[in-house]
Structure formats: structure tokens, C-alpha cells
Amino acid sequence: MDSSVPRHERRSKYSKKSDDTRTEFRRDRDRLIYSQAFRRLAGITQVVAPQEGQTLHNRLIHSIKVGQVSRGIAEHLAESGFKEAKPFLDPDVAEFAGMAHDLGHPPFGHAAEKELQELMSSLNTDSFEGNAQTFRILSRLCGSYDGRSYGLDLTRASLQATLKYPYFRIVDHREAGRKWSVYRGDRDAFEWCCGEAFVSQIDATAVLPPSNLEAQVMDWADDITYAVHDIEDFARIDVVPLDEMITEGEAWACFSDWMRSKWNMLGWQNADQALEGALACLQAHLPIEQYRRRVERDRLLSGFVANMVHDCIVQTKLKESGAARGFWGLKLKAGREAGSWELIRPPQLKLSVKALKEMVWYFVIDGPGLKSSQVGQRRAVRTIYEYFLEEATRITQGFSHVNLPPATQRSALVLKKKGVPIDAPRIACDALCELSELQASRLYSRLMGVHLGQSDLFSEPQEVGWFHR
Structure with a gap:
């Protein structure tokens, strides 16, 4: 990051009240908690839809737990002798990133993301990516007020910490063609966030920068939480047969064969080592006779979660990374140039967590129970997207009264007033990603003529005052 761009600065230059005792980064966290975009996650699938009636994790609870684990990692590292890394690792920023990382998820999870990518790839070279949508929501869409389009008007540090893949999409690139955290249409926000020199360096060298330290903490916390809490959910309702896994029964054999085949097809290494590690974790914390x-x-499942999260936190280390210094180095007060830092995940534990995540894919996400639902969900996403695309196109034709969710419509009209060209396909994605799954289901029913109603599907209470400023 350009050393001339302060981490605590906000784009609006807004100053807090003199009697506000919160740090700037704690204010960011409060803004997120009070936002409609964060509340919406209560109605978004983690793995199984919230309205299915099971007491499973939804996307909001998952995000809160990722924030908690992120803070735990950051505080552990700060207390473990890595004092020189403190300019790069603030626990409030790490927690914020964990809580905010999934804001860009569309209704219906992975199935919807795939459908939007297919729809957008033919219309827009930026396609669709949940991580890039998160940055767009935080920096532009959520809370656009007073003719501004700064989103939640966050500090640079908090925005940077959400950039898991801090670069634009590059079509056909092995890495940047699959995952990216910024749409090219949001370049102005990206340049403000990381500095024009940072973005220009990517353009000039085509070298992909690593994520910064706080974003690495968030990413590791997400992996940990995804693995252990989803295993806990589906073991409690007997979808993941942990007794057969622990005893290496038929279910373990079938899962192991499936995972080896998948990893071989993807060119991933160390499948057997990952399986051994996952089995050792299960057997260590879940004695079969009990x-x-x-x-x-x-009780045992709760202990498994607590012990796994503890092990992952306390075994995480840091090392200084010269390779990242050119992108994320900061100039300290003494004038010395500080190197960037890289998070070191214990290799065996990292593989074990990856294999535990695969169990959820095998038994749940790719299982027969969700297949039929995913077909219907993709059809619903396509129908809603096409409807919103028509409405967004009307804005480009000069209409101001259109049927779009409030934050999307507000942001689009701000851009239009400023003379910025309107990207109708992108606005259609923005609109869809503002809906909860219940809102999306109801809208689809209306569009298909299954249920005819007249109430405003998009009505939501506005963000609560400006305490979160």
C-alpha cells in the first residue's frame, strides 16, 4: 500500500464527535452491525436454507463466528511476541473483516453464484464474484446518503482487510480468472482504498499482490469456521455420519475415494495426508465409545468445535514477507520502511481443515438432497436477474421510477446524477444481492404468476440513525 495513504482515513473526511470514545476501527464495526446489508445475512443460506426449519447456521451466524475467530487469531499473535507486526494487525479490523466477508453472497448460495457468473460472463467482462460484490457493497452501495456513493464510508484499513484477492479479474488467468475482489467499475474506490500507486503497479507488472495480513487472518478464520461449525451442524442431524467416519467404516471409505478422485482431477496434492489429518482430529476429540x-x-461435538478452533488459533504464526513488501509495506513514524507479514498456517492442520470442509461438500452440498433445490434456485435467480436487468435498463433510458431494491436504486441514481455511465447488468446483480432468500422466493412467485400480491417486497427499515457513524 502507498505509505502516503493513512489507514484510519475515511473517504468523506467525516470526523467523529468529540465525546465519542470509540476507535475509528471500532466505529467501522458498529457501522456494519447497524447496516441492512449485515441484517440481510440472517436470511441467506450457509449450506441449507434458513427457512428449512433446522436450527443450523445461517450466513449471519457464520459471519459473526468468523469475526470472533479472526479477533482470536489477531489477539493471540499480538500476545505471542510479534510486536513488529502490530502496524499491520489490528484485532478490531480483523474482526470487522470476518464479519463483513460474506456480504456479497447472493440468495441461495453457490448455485446462485454460478448462475450469475454464467449470465454476466456473456454481458460483462467482470462477470460476478461474491468477494468483489462485498467490496462494492461496503464501498458504494450500502448506506449511500447525501448525494454520496461511499457505502458505509469505512476506513482504508477495514476495506483493505476484506480484499481477499486484491486485484481485478483477468480473463483466462489461472488465479485472477477464478477469484478476484474488485470489479473494474469500482476502480475509483480501489484506488482510494489502496492508493493509485498500488493499483498502477498491478496494471504495469501484471503481478498479483497477496492479501494483506488482516485479510489473511480473515481467510484462515473463514476456513476454520466453515469446517468445524458445518461439521457440527450436520452431525447433530445425522447427515454426516461421524460414527462411521471415526471407525473408518463404509462412509469413510466412500468419502475418501471421492475426495482422492476430486483432488486428483483438480491437480491438488496430499489428499492422503489431508485425510489422515482429518481422521486424527475426529478421533482425538470424539471418542467413539462415548x-x-x-x-x-x-457435548462431544461442542468440545470438538472448541478444541479445533483453539488448536488452529494457537498454532498460527507469522513471518516477515519480503515478496509482499512492495505492495503492503508501511512507513513507520521513525521513517523506517516496515516489511509486510505473512500468516503461517500449520501445514498439517491446514490440510486437515481442508478435508473437513470436503466432508460437507460430499455429504451435503453435492449430496442428492440439495440437487433438486439447486436446479430450482438457479432458475429463480435467472428469472429475477432478467427482470432487474429490464428495470436497470430503464434507468439508462432516463426513467427514475423503477422497481429496484432501495440501496441499489439510490446508488444508481447517484451515479446517473454525476454523469457516470450506468452498467445495467451490474445494477441487476446489485439488486439481486440486496434480497434475502425469502424476498427472492416471493418475487419469483410473483413473476411466475404463482402468487399475486401488491405489497412492496423490497421495503426494509432504514439503517438505524447514525450511531454507527
Whole structure:
């Protein structure tokens, strides 16, 4: 990052009240908590839809837990002798990134993301990416007030920490063609966030910068939380047969064969080592003679989660990274140039967590129970997208009264007033990603003529005052 851009600065230059005792980064966290975009996550799928009736994690609870684990990692590292890394690692920023990282998820999860990518790839070279949508929501869409389009008007540090892949999409690139964190249409926000020199360096060299330290913490916390809490959810309702996994029964054999085949097809290494590590974690924390007694199961599963999260936090280390210095180096007060830092995840534990995540894919996401739902979800996403595309196109034709969710419409009209060209396909994505799954289902029913209603589907209470400023 350009050393001339202060981490604490906001784009609006807004100053807090003199009696506000919160740090700038804590204010960012409060703004997020009070936002409609964060509340919406309560109605977004983690793995199984919230309205299915099971007491499973939704995307909001997952995000809160990722924030908690991110803070735990940051505080552990700060207390473990890595004092020189403190300019790069603030626990409030790490927690914010964990809580905000999934804001860009569309309704219906992975199925919807794939559908939007297919729809957008033929219309827009930026396609669709949940990480880039998160940055767009935070920096432009959520909370656009007073003729501004700064989103939640966050500090640079908090925005940077959400950039898991801090670059634009590059079509056909092995890495930047699959995942990216910024749309080219949001270049102005990206340049303000990281500095024009940072973005120009990417353009000039085509070298992809690594994520900064706080974003690395968020990414590792997301992996940990995804693995252990989803395993806990589906073991409690007997979808993941942990007793057969622990005893290396038929379910373990089938899962192992599937994972080896998948990793081989993708060119991933160390499948056997990952399987051994995952099995060792399960067997260490879930003794089978007790696990088979149903009355003990929930207690053991809670212990498994606590022990796994603890192990992942305390075994995480840091090392200084010269390779990243050119992008994320900061100039300290003494004038010395500080190097960037890289998060070191224990290799075996990292593989074990990856294999635990694969269990959820095998038994749940790719299982037969969700297949039919995903077909219907993709059809709904396509129908809603096409409807919103028509409405967004009307803005480009000069209409101001259009049927779009409030934040999307507000932001689009701000851009139009400033004379910025309107990208109708992108606005259609913005609109869809503002809906909860219940809103999306109801809108789809209306569009298909299944349920005819007249109420405003998009009405939501506005952000609560400006305490979160």
C-alpha cells in the first residue's frame, strides 16, 4: 500500500464527535452491525436454507463466528511476541473483516453464484464474484446518503482487510480468472482504498499482490469456521455420519475415494495426508465409545468445535514477507520502511481443515438432497436477474421510477446524477444481492404468476440513525 495513504482515513473526511470514545476501527464495526446489508445475512443460506426449519447456521451466524475467530487469531499473535507486526494487525479490523466477508453472497448460495457468473460472463467482462460484490457493497452501495456513493464510508484499513484477492479479474488467468475482489467499475474506490500507486503497479507488472495480513487472518478464520461449525451442524442431524467416519467404516471409505478422485482431477496434492489429518482430529476429540451414546453426542461435538478452533488459533504464526513488501509495506513514524507479514498456517492442520470442509461438500452440498433445490434456485435467480436487468435498463433510458431494491436504486441514481455511465447488468446483480432468500422466493412467485400480491417486497427499515457513524 502507498505509505502516503493513512489507514484510519475515511473517504468523506467525516470526523467523529468529540465525546465519542470509540476507535475509528471500532466505529467501522458498529457501522456494519447497524447496516441492512449485515441484517440481510440472517436470511441467506450457509449450506441449507434458513427457512428449512433446522436450527443450523445461517450466513449471519457464520459471519459473526468468523469475526470472533479472526479477533482470536489477531489477539493471540499480538500476545505471542510479534510486536513488529502490530502496524499491520489490528484485532478490531480483523474482526470487522470476518464479519463483513460474506456480504456479497447472493440468495441461495453457490448455485446462485454460478448462475450469475454464467449470465454476466456473456454481458460483462467482470462477470460476478461474491468477494468483489462485498467490496462494492461496503464501498458504494450500502448506506449511500447525501448525494454520496461511499457505502458505509469505512476506513482504508477495514476495506483493505476484506480484499481477499486484491486485484481485478483477468480473463483466462489461472488465479485472477477464478477469484478476484474488485470489479473494474469500482476502480475509483480501489484506488482510494489502496492508493493509485498500488493499483498502477498491478496494471504495469501484471503481478498479483497477496492479501494483506488482516485479510489473511480473515481467510484462515473463514476456513476454520466453515469446517468445524458445518461439521457440527450436520452431525447433530445425522447427515454426516461421524460414527462411521471415526471407525473408518463404509462412509469413510466412500468419502475418501471421492475426495482422492476430486483432488486428483483438480491437480491438488496430499489428499492422503489431508485425510489422515482429518481422521486424527475426529478421533482425538470424539471418542467413539462415548459418541455412540446419543446423550453424549452434543457435548462431544461442542468440545470438538472448541478444541479445533483453539488448536488452529494457537498454532498460527507469522513471518516477515519480503515478496509482499512492495505492495503492503508501511512507513513507520521513525521513517523506517516496515516489511509486510505473512500468516503461517500449520501445514498439517491446514490440510486437515481442508478435508473437513470436503466432508460437507460430499455429504451435503453435492449430496442428492440439495440437487433438486439447486436446479430450482438457479432458475429463480435467472428469472429475477432478467427482470432487474429490464428495470436497470430503464434507468439508462432516463426513467427514475423503477422497481429496484432501495440501496441499489439510490446508488444508481447517484451515479446517473454525476454523469457516470450506468452498467445495467451490474445494477441487476446489485439488486439481486440486496434480497434475502425469502424476498427472492416471493418475487419469483410473483413473476411466475404463482402468487399475486401488491405489497412492496423490497421495503426494509432504514439503517438505524447514525450511531454507527
